[in-house]
Amino acid sequence: MLEARELSLIYGNERNEEYYALRDINFLADRGEMIGMIGPSGSGKSSLLYILSGLKKPTAGTVYYQDHSIEVMSFNDSAAIRRKEYGFIFQRHFLIDYLTVLDNVLVVVNQSQKAWRNTAINLLEILGIADFADQKPHKMSVGQRQKVAIARALVNKPKIIFADEPTASLDHSNARLVMDILASLKGQTTILVTTHDYSILEQADRVIHMWDGRIIKTTLPSSLFDPTKK
Ligand SMILES: Nc1ncnc2c1ncn2[C@@H]1O[C@H](COP(=O)(O)OP(=O)(O)OP(=O)(O)O)[C@@H](O)[C@H]1O
Numbered sequence: 001m002l003e004a005r006e007l008s009l010i011y012g013n014e015r016n017e018e019y020y021a022l023r024d025i026n027f028l029a030d031r032g033e034m035i036g037m038i039g040p041s042g043s044g045k046s047s048l049l050y051i052l053s054g055l056k057k058p059t060a061g062t063v064y065y066q067d068h069s070i071e072v073m074s075f076n077d078s079a080a081i082r083r084k085e086y087g088f089i090f091q092r093h094f095l096i097d098y099l100t101v102l103d104n105v106l107v108v109v110n111q112s113q114k115a116w117r118n119t120a121i122n123l124l125e126i127l128g129i130a131d132f133a134d135q136k137p138h139k140m141s142v143g144q145r146q147k148v149a150i151a152r153a154l155v156n157k158p159k160i161i162f163a164d165e166p167t168a169s170l171d172h173s174n175a176r177l178v179m180d181i182l183a184s185l186k187g188q189t190t191i192l193v194t195t196h197d198y199s200i201l202e203q204a205d206r207v208i209h210m211w212d213g214r215i216i217k218t219t220l221p222s223s224l225f226d227p228t229k230k
Pocket residue numbers: 011021039040041042043044045046047048
């Protein structure tokens with residue numbers, strides 16, 4: 001479904017030296033898998049997620065979505081895939097302040113169709129924020145706004161969800177609610193989640209561990225809770 005071959009991402013530093021943010025990454029995500037990505041700050045989790053989603057270009061290597069190289073696609077074709085088939089949850093929610101909560105959720109779809117509105121309202125209900133549907137996001141708490149961003153990421157029923165620290169602004173019970181919603185999509189939707197909080201990865205199918213721009217190992221989530229397990 002989504003594959004990366006020999007990805008590297010190189011930045012130059014102030015002394016004109018090359019710095020590898022990612023080095024020789026090979027990665028494969030199958031349809032319906034939920035994959036956690038953990039590692040210390042700066043290990044390359046977000047860079048990898050953005051390259052896999054086509055939002056960032058690698059210095060070397062190729063990303064394939066359903067066997068098509070993203071690099072050789074036209075800008076319009078890759079943008080259409082992102083709009084129709086991908087859902088994004090970022091660390092910052094990027095809501096539009098002058099739109100209502102409901103319209104923020106609907107920005108990625110054809111807003112005039114009633115079916116989308118029903119889907120959006122249903123998601124807001126599941127997330128416990130339906131009462132805010134007609135209000136502007138600035139009236140909400142940081143965690144509630146993140147939930148709006150999560151509803152926006154799910155409304156078009158994406159084939160892949162790219163989630164960069166999706167629960168960072170949520171308390172434990174809301175983080176669990178969000179991870180339960182994401183996990184309920186497993187099987188049909190591929191879900192990639194970066195996090196510092198491994199406790200949210202209990203329901204992942206596997207976890208990739210990053211260190212210094214490399215994937216150093218892949219484990220089951222159970223190994224996060226019991227290091228004697230692989
Ligand atoms: N625009 C940039 N210019 C230069 N270096 C960058 C840039 N963006 C990221 N980096 C560097 O690339 C490396 C990987 O960063 P990345 O944000 O992918 O790591 P991360 O594991 O997601 O960290 P965090 O958990 O803090 O979000 C870091 O050393 C970072 O400083």
